[in-house]
Amino acid sequence: MIERERAVNENLGLVHACAVRFRGKGIEYDDLYQAGCEGLIKAADRFDPDLGFRFSTYAVPVIIGEIKRMFRDGGSVKVSRSIKELALKINKAGDSYVKKYGREPTVCELAELLDTSAESVTEAISASSPPVSLTLTNDEGEIQTDIPVPSHDSKIIEIMSLRSELDKLSDPDRQLIELRFFKHLTQTAAAKQLGMTQVQVSRKEKKILSYLREKLV
Numbered sequence: 001m002i003e004r005e006r007a008v009n010e011n012l013g014l015v016h017a018c019a020v021r022f023r024g025k026g027i028e029y030d031d032l033y034q035a036g037c038e039g040l041i042k043a044a045d046r047f048d049p050d051l052g053f054r055f056s057t058y059a060v061p062v063i064i065g066e067i068k069r070m071f072r073d074g075g076s077v078k079v080s081r082s083i084k085e086l087a088l089k090i091n092k093a094g095d096s097y098v099k100k101y102g103r104e105p106t107v108c109e110l111a112e113l114l115d116t117s118a119e120s121v122t123e124a125i126s127a128s129s130p131p132v133s134l135t136l137t138n139d140e141g142e143i144q145t146d147i148p149v150p151s152h153d154s155k156i157i158e159i160m161s162l163r164s165e166l167d168k169l170s171d172p173d174r175q176l177i178e179l180r181f182f183k184h185l186t187q188t189a190a191a192k193q194l195g196m197t198q199v200q201v202s203r204k205e206k207k208i209l210s211y212l213r214e215k216l217v
Contacts, residue, residue, distance in 0.1 A: 004041070004044045004045060007040075007043075007044040007047070007055055008037075008040055008041055008044050011040060011055065011056060011059060012037070012040070014036075014040065014056055014059055014060060014063060015033055015036035015037055015039075015040055015063055016033065016036075018036050018060065018063045018064050018067060019032040019033045019035075019036045019067060021064075022067055022071075025071070026083065027070055027071070028082070031070065032067055032070070035066045035067045035069065035070050036063045036064075036066060036067050038066050039059070039062045039063035039064070039065060039066030039067065040059055040062070040063055042062055042066070043055070043058060043059035043062040043063065044059075046062075047059070054164050054167075056163070056164075057164055083124050086114070086116065086120060086121070086124040087124040087125070089114055090110055090114065090121060090124055090125060093105070093110055093113045093114060094110065097109070097110075097113070107121050107122055107125075162212070165212055166212075169208065172194065173204070173208050175194065176190060176194060176201065176204060176205060176208065177205075177208060179193060179194070180201075180205060187201045187202055187205070
């Protein structure tokens with residue numbers, strides 16, 4: 001087992017990275033973050049370093065699982081009080097606008113009337129829509145326990161896997177990748193910093209990228 005407190009403190013950034021993916025879906029960010037922290041603690045308690053991979057790679061799906069649990073509790077998305085209150089104001093403002101102008105207001109017009117952002121109005125309207133059941137039946141008659149939506153989990157895990165593979169590279173190879181794809185230097189500029197020629201950088205870059213594709217695909 002790893003040291004729990006150290007593992008949690010050093011990986012709080014993972015919680016932010018996961019929680020931000022669910023922002024704007026009807027639950028306050030602070031609540032998302034709190035659920036993610038609970039997932040991080042569970043991951044720290046359960047992680048076995050003998051499994052052969054990094055703690056961060058193991059923790060990400062556990063964190064996301066705890067965040068998703070908030071959306072599944074009670075069979076519908078929990079809507080925060082502030083969003084509920086804004087939704088009520090939107091309904092009243094919308095009714096008044098229709099009576100006055102004979103048409104529905106746009107999101108921007110509602111935002112201006114309520115002195116808030118268009119994004120907040122969109123979120124409140126979406127959150128106040130009739131809930132969709134989280135238990136659906138597919139074409140084969142099988143029960144699904146989740147709504148089929150584009151998964152953010154896979155992208156986060158891909159990023160964590162990439163970071164894990166980058167850590168395994170030699171220092172010169174990792175530095176080359178960082179200069180080219182994180183600092184966005186040209187091959188010529190990277191070559192100057194590495195004491196290499198542009199041709200050498202090009203050849204080594206192709207070799208490294210081929211290795212990473214093989215490991216990640």
